Amino acid sequence: MRWQRVHGRHHLPWQKTQQTLREEGVVLPYPAADEGMMGQPEAERGGAVQDDQPRAPAAGLAAVLRDPYRVWLSEVMLQQTQVSTVIPYFEAFLQAFPQVTDLAAAPSERVMGLWAGLGYYSRARNLQAAAQQVAAQGGVFPDSTDALQALPGVGRSTAAAIAVFGFGRRAAILDGNVKRVLCRMFAVEGDPASTAVQKRLWALAEAELPGAPHASDAPVPTGSARGSRTAAAGASSPTRRLRAVPDGVHHQDAPAPSPGKPSPVQAADMVAYTQGLMDLGAMVCTRTKPDCAHCPVSRHCQAYREGAQERYPTPRARKAVPVRQVNLLWLQDDAGRVLMEARPEKGLWGGLWSLPELPAVWPESPAVLPQGQRRPAGAQVASGSQLASGLQPVRFGRDWQVAGRFEHVFTHFRMQATLWAPVGDDTGWAILPARERQRWVSAAEAEGAPLPAPILRCVRTLLA
Numbered sequence: 001m002r003w004q005r006v007h008g009r010h011h012l013p014w015q016k017t018q019q020t021l022r023e024e025g026v027v028l029p030y031p032a033a034d035e036g037m038m039g040q041p042e043a044e045r046g047g048a049v050q051d052d053q054p055r056a057p058a059a060g061l062a063a064v065l066r067d068p069y070r071v072w073l074s075e076v077m078l079q080q081t082q083v084s085t086v087i088p089y090f091e092a093f094l095q096a097f098p099q100v101t102d103l104a105a106a107p108s109e110r111v112m113g114l115w116a117g118l119g120y121y122s123r124a125r126n127l128q129a130a131a132q133q134v135a136a137q138g139g140v141f142p143d144s145t146d147a148l149q150a151l152p153g154v155g156r157s158t159a160a161a162i163a164v165f166g167f168g169r170r171a172a173i174l175d176g177n178v179k180r181v182l183c184r185m186f187a188v189e190g191d192p193a194s195t196a197v198q199k200r201l202w203a204l205a206e207a208e209l210p211g212a213p214h215a216s217d218a219p220v221p222t223g224s225a226r227g228s229r230t231a232a233a234g235a236s237s238p239t240r241r242l243r244a245v246p247d248g249v250h251h252q253d254a255p256a257p258s259p260g261k262p263s264p265v266q267a268a269d270m271v272a273y274t275q276g277l278m279d280l281g282a283m284v285c286t287r288t289k290p291d292c293a294h295c296p297v298s299r300h301c302q303a304y305r306e307g308a309q310e311r312y313p314t315p316r317a318r319k320a321v322p323v324r325q326v327n328l329l330w331l332q333d334d335a336g337r338v339l340m341e342a343r344p345e346k347g348l349w350g351g352l353w354s355l356p357e358l359p360a361v362w363p364e365s366p367a368v369l370p371q372g373q374r375r376p377a378g379a380q381v382a383s384g385s386q387l388a389s390g391l392q393p394v395r396f397g398r399d400w401q402v403a404g405r406f407e408h409v410f411t412h413f414r415m416q417a418t419l420w421a422p423v424g425d426d427t428g429w430a431i432l433p434a435r436e437r438q439r440w441v442s443a444a445e446a447e448g449a450p451l452p453a454p455i456l457r458c459v460r461t462l463l464a
Contacts, residue, residue: 001210001269003296004276009283012083013090014074015275019062029099029139032062061168061261064268068141068166069100072130075158076123078175080411083282089118103128104135112351112450119453121350126153143167156202164274168267172205173274174198177281182208183313184285184303192313210269322413328355330403330421330462333440338459340449342437348410352450353441355419355458404462408454419458 009015018028073093077086092114097103103111108128115124130151134141141162142148148159157178160171174182179192182204190197262270284291290309292298303312331339340353403421407414441449443463446456 001272001276004272004279007283008272008276008279012074013087013094014070015066016070017063018065018067019060021067022062026067026098028067029101061264061267064264064271065168066165066271068143068162070094071162071165072141072154072158073127075161076127076153077118079123079158080120080176081118085118089115099139100131100141101135101139104131108351109450113448116352116450116456117453121352123153125345125351130154141166143169145169145171161274164270168262168270170209170211170262170266170270172202172209173277174201174205175278175281177285178205178277180287180313181277181281181285184290184309185297185301187302187306187308187312189312189314191316193316210273321409324413324415326357326415326417328357328417328419330355330419330458332421335440335442336463337440337442338446338463340439340441340451349452352452353439354452354455356438404458406454406458417454419462 016024018032021028022032074086074090077090077093093103096110096114097106106128108125111128112121112124115121115127118124130153133151142150143163143166145156145159145163148154148162149156151159154162157173157175160173161175163169163171164173179201182188182201183192186204188197188200188204192198192201280295280297284295288310292301292304292309295301295304298304301309303309329339333339339356341356342353343349343351345351401421401423402418404419405417406419407416409415441459443459446459446463451459
């Protein structure tokens with residue numbers, strides 16, 4: 001906690017407290033966090049403060065807690081996405097949807113358009129579905145992890161982050177950074193994505209919370225020799241705690257949280273501890289070349305003592321990435337607009353607009369080029385009749401040639417896409433966007449449309 005307050009991150013846009021937001025004129029759809037708290041005896045606000053605890057300056061809850069809407073939005077965006085990538089998207093969403101009720105009422109196409117390029121598009125669909133549930137409850141987020149997990153797209157760790165940062169609750173998070181810290185601190189072997197290791201990491205995360213029993217009391221998966229040795233080492237080394245501070249002074253456990261609203265001290269400690277774990281993994285205990293010399297808990301880290309930091313977390317076996325071939329049509333009308341088609345709600349780029357997609361393989365046909373042109377060596381050309389079955393209603397004429405290619409890497413496969421355009425200007429083909437989910441899009445309209453990033457890059461390049 002002390003390390004985070006001195007060295008951690010404090011200026012990310014979603015870290016603004018409720019007090020700061022209100023001072024900036026932001027209207028929040030709930031009473032001030034301090035309402036009903038100030039003026040109560042300390043004992044009624046969670047117990048006395050111990051003198052040896054490094055505390056934040058005395059302040060009310062509003063100066064400690066963040067806006068749950070902003071916390072939730074940032075946590076969903078940060079799932080499998082880097083902070084630097086998320087910041088401009090977060091700011092754009094807040095500009096468009098200042099309140100969760102604005103997001104709930106927005107056209108889904110507007111939401112998907114703002115999300116385009118951030119990837120994992122099911123997050124955007126779940127985001128709006130969750131916003132609609134919260135809006136139905138008066139625009140106020142629930143404050144318990146169980147109720148938060150009932151929202152679409154909110155898992156255990158995301159719910160805990162909202163509960164901690166938005167309400168000061170005592171809850172454990174387990175994002176990628178925290179997993180890495182715990183795996184090294186306690187020399188946890190095995191695939192972090194496996195059920196057994198996940199169970200172990202959650203037990204450690206909960207045991208290390210301020211006011212919790214020591215992590216050595218956490219259950220260890222049976223049959224794990226490393227786990228047994230780690231537990232034994234923990235029992236004999238009570239100072240090997242994530243709550244240790246750089247100067248070697250070790251805190252007594254914080255007072256047990258009160259069953260109701262936490263005190264400002266309790267909330268400040270939970271916020272600092274949770275943010276500190278995230279910052280430690282992001283800034284010091286990095287995936288490669290961890291900066292152990294500046295780690296506040298390195299003396300208690302088992303991986304560091306073994307000189308085996310790079311062994312943890314256990315690297316996953318690399319698998320060959322499959323390649324998926326995709327054929328897309330590049331069709332323009334007389335105004336230079338490009339035909340786009342909405343993709344199904346589920347599946348790749350679900351709910352976004354893209355170039356019409358055709359079957360991956362078809363036979364080539366002889367080239368038919370405008371008079372005076374010759375087929376380039378190696379050019380790929382397909383007949384209109386062979387393409388027509390993939391898009392109706394269409395009247396094709398002559399042949400098609402490759403207009404461009406791109407490759408895009410997804411989590412589990414690599415896409416290799418080929419764009420097909422009619423050969424020459426006088427091909428005699430015609431197409432109308434008669435499908436319910438088709439439309440012509442200009443270069444200017446494409447910039448604000450919900451297009452996947454590689455498709456938008458194609459539009460920018462070919463319409464430049």
